[in-house]
Amino acid sequence: MLIVETIILIISLLIVANIISHYFVSIPASLIQIVAGVIAAVTINVKISVNTEWFLLVFIAPILFNDGNRFPKKELWKLKGPIMGNAIILVIVSTVVGGALVKFLMPSLPWATAFTLVAVLSPTDPIAVQSIAKKAKLPDKLMHLISGESLINDASGLICFKYAVAATVTGAFSLANATIDFFYIAIIGALVGAVMIWIFNGVRLYLINQGIDDSILHAIIQILIPFIIYYVAEDVFHVSGVVAVVIAGILNISSSRTTGAFSPEIRLVTSRTWDMLVYLLNGFVFVLLGIEIPFAMEELIHNQSMNTIKALGFAFVIWVMLTVIRFLWSYFYSTFFERSDRTDFNFFSKARFYYCLMSGISGVRGAVTMVAILSLPFVTDSGAAFPARTLLLFIASAVIIYSLIGATILIPLITKNSAPITYRGNAINTDDDDDEDVDVDNSADDTEVVSTNPNTLSVEKANRIVIEKTINKLREENKNGRDPVYTTVIAEYVFNLHNIQLQSDGPNPISKKRIKGKKDAELWDICFNCELEAIEELYAANEISDDAYQTAVKRIEKYKRDLVKHHYNQTVEFFVAYFKRTVKEISKVIHIPFTKREEVVQYNREAIKISIAGSRRALEKLRELEETDSEIAYDNLLYLFQRHYEERLELLQGRRRNHSEQFNIDKVNLEVNALSFQRAFVLDLLEQGRISRATANTLRKNINYSEEVINYDI
CATH class of the missing domain: 1.20.1440 (de novo design (two linked rop proteins))
Known part of the structure; x- marks a missing residue:
């Protein structure tokens, strides 16, 4: 009953805080939620104890999975250098330098505890500045960098945090063992996440293939995925559940409308469900933070060596230090590694200075930092209290508040514009007015x-x-x-x-291997004959080799033989095709030594020439059939086949990947x-x-x- 009452109380506080935030749009909703938690703790003496394991499972898994799922995938590769630099090197530099500064400020604090504090402050929250990006005209590159960095440093920062906590709890730390263990749990965790999301994606697609398209069912499955993956990674394989859910989120079937297998209803319901869940989880985190602050302050008041004012000062110094380190790193990287002209070296640039300054201030700390700091254990293995737990909680929460206020005030000043600020889960689209045409x-x-x-x-x-x-x-x-x-x-x-x-x-889509009707088979036969004619012409003109010719002809003839084989097991065919698609996607990224020669040939220059020639010949024939008014007889299949070959040509000639923004x-x-x-x-x-x-x-x-x-x- 106590758990139910606690949940109802936190949700009520969250609702009240968010209602108030609508009247004070210039104040981040997270700050109002923290204040609501503080008031609840002071007035009704609310105190909540959280368990580390379930807290990480309930909050970390869904938040990071959702971040990975919504990350702009194309930008991940384009900005891989600065993203990995910020997410890994910057985290390490910040932890080492910051840990030394924290130890200097608080000599009585153990080294492991000092590194724990800085490690927990390394994950950044990009949603905290995304709401002002458009009006404040933050560069798109900067926003993509912040998003990508946050996704990766959530994983790297939390793994560092885990080791720092372990060193504090056990009192032992080996750099060599930690390094080996780090790579092991990260790599195996990534594999676990990739394999499990591959299975879940296949199951969801199979359900759609079988006509099971209930939007609520698919939304529930989607919500359960990160919890299951995190649990399996941590408790079954004993690897990083954080890395597993991040990789799973990146590889998850997106909820965007480009995923043609899912209906608009499924995609919309799933997206809205995730919005609500993440919105609640973030609200819970900040309300819990507010509830914890008064008790941390109470202990600080009774602490002879540390008081609240001094702790606030230390927190401010740490925030400034992290901002400066981030600025210096950004300036160093952009100066020495991102110059378009290596011969024209200019160390100081006003534009670069303001860009890096915005990058430093945009390193806002948010929900992930709070989830991690609230998960600190209360005791060590020896039974003693965790060193300065309430102090760490108070300083971390103060740094979050400083970073939120700093971004709210300074970014609009730098860009000479203003807009309300939000955080993870509070950026729900509100432009979806009800359509008046709907009659309920x-x-x-x-x-x-x-x-x-x-x-x-x-x-x-x-x-x-x-x-x-x-x-x-x-x-x-x-x-x-x-x-x-x-x-x-x-x-x-x-x-x-x-x-x-x-x-x-x-x-x-239409498929060479799965013929759905007589008219499909007729058109495929016509197209295959056209492709064979094009192949014969290329071979006769000595434009392709014997190997390429034989491979292409065998492939087309196999498709033609399959035209008469209409009987297939739908389930077997689905999973075989799903597996082959996966192997094909993997082979595009890495070369598999045992790949068959025929599979390698299709990617070489001759295979592309054959595909282009065959597609053009088939397209000419389809347009000829269209002009003879045969389209009605094929129930619009002519248009469908035309678009199939047009898209193939666009892909082969490199046009499909470069659609303009105007398109x-x-x-x-x-x-x-x-x-x-x-x-x-x-x-x-x-x-x-x-x-x-x-x-x-x-x-x-x-x-x-x-x-x-x-x-x-x-």
């Missing part, structure tokens, strides 16, 4: 319409009609028929229409317009009496989900 009236009148009008369409048939009308509308606007934005969006709609017509198990903006705008077309067509069907009001509500709800996902991504 599901009264008995709707049932009567359905039962008395035999001409009303089912949801599936009405959805197909709406999509067909939307495709036609988009084609009318795409006058030249070759606008890449229109062709991309139309292809997505044709995908959906094709799967509806075939009553597919899921929105899977992405135009695509989003067109997707929003297409959804408005769908709403209009739903209204037409309703006014014509062809669908019931309940069916119209269902269709509108699906449209709203799609629009919400677009808005959420933006």
Whole structure:
């Protein structure tokens, strides 16, 4: 009963604090939550003891998994140098230098305890400055750097923190053993996270493939993933659960709308569920911090060698020290490692100075630091109290408050702009106004319409009609028929229409290996013949070698033989294809010595030339069929196949990876317009009496989900 009462109390404090924060938008909500915890501790004498193990499991696992899942993956590789430098080298430098300074400030503090304090302060919280990034015009590169650094230094900092705590608790520390153990638990932890998320991703995709697309079910599975991975890594394999959940988050199937296997409803519900969970977890952390502060202050008051004022001063010095170290490191790295022209050396640059200054101040400490500091054990192995636990808690919380206030005040001053500040989990999109078109009236009148009008369409048939009308509308606007934005969006709609017509198990793309119908087989046979013709021409002109020719011909002929093999075990085929996709993705990153020669050849220059020639020939044939008005006979499959080969050409020629920012903006705008077309067509069907009001509500709800996902991504 005590646990339930505590949870209700903290949630109540969190709600009150967040309501107040709406009236004081310039004050970080986290600071108000801390104050709420302080007031609760002082007025009603609330005191909460937390267990280290479950605290790490409940708070660390989901927060880091969510950070990894939402990290901009493309930027991780582009900024790998500065990210790894900030996340590893800067953490080590800060820990060594900071630990020495803490020992100098507080000589009575053991060395291990001093390093523990600085290690726990190393993880940064990028969400604390993301809300002001747009209005304050922080550089995109800086924001990506902060996000990537935070993701990695959460892991590296917490591992260092773990060793520092272990050294304090046991009284023994071996640098050699710690280094070996560090790499072991980090590497094996990463492997555990990668393998387990691969399994979870496969299970979720298989459920979709089997038609199990309940959005609540998938949201629950998604929420459970980090807890299971953290537990298995820590308790089964005895490796770093922190590293495991970070890697799992990075490799997790994203909730963005580019993940075509999941419906907009699943993606939206999952994203919103994560928002709520992380929002609560962060609120819990800061309220708990506020509850702990008065008791830490009380002990400091009775401490003969340390008082509250002195502790606040030490905390301020430590925050300034960490900011200066971060600034100096950023300036050093950008000066010596990021110069575009190595011959033109300029040590001082005003622009670089302000960039590095913003980088230093942006190193805000937040939820992960608080989770770690609150997890400090109360006693050592000898039974003695953990050295200066309340002092460490107080100083860490003060540094967090200093960093939040510093970023709130100084960043807008540097950029000459201002905006409210938020933190992890408090950056929920609030631009999703309810659509007025949705009629939630599901009264008995709707049932009567359905039962008395035999001409009303089912949801599936009405959805197909709406999509067909939307495709036609988009084609009318795409006058030249070759606008890449229109062709991309139309292809997505044709995908959906094709799967509806075939009553597919899921929105899977067309596949050479899984023929869904006679018309698929006919078109694939035509395309394969075209590819074979292109291969023969290249070989006759001596433009490809015998090996490349034989490999390509065998591959196409195998596909042609498979056209007549329609019988397959769906489950076996799914997991075989999933495994092969994984091997293919891994082979792109590292070269596997035992890779078959045929698999290596497909990546060389001749294989690319063959694929380009075959795709062009097949595309010409498909367009020729389109001009002979055969499209109706193939139920829009011609357009689908055309887009398939167009995307293959874009990928082979390097155009697909380099879509301009304007292309992405135009695509989003067109997707929003297409959804408005769908709403209009739903209204037409309703006014014509062809669908019931309940069916119209269902269709509108699906449209709203799609629009919400677009808005959420933006």
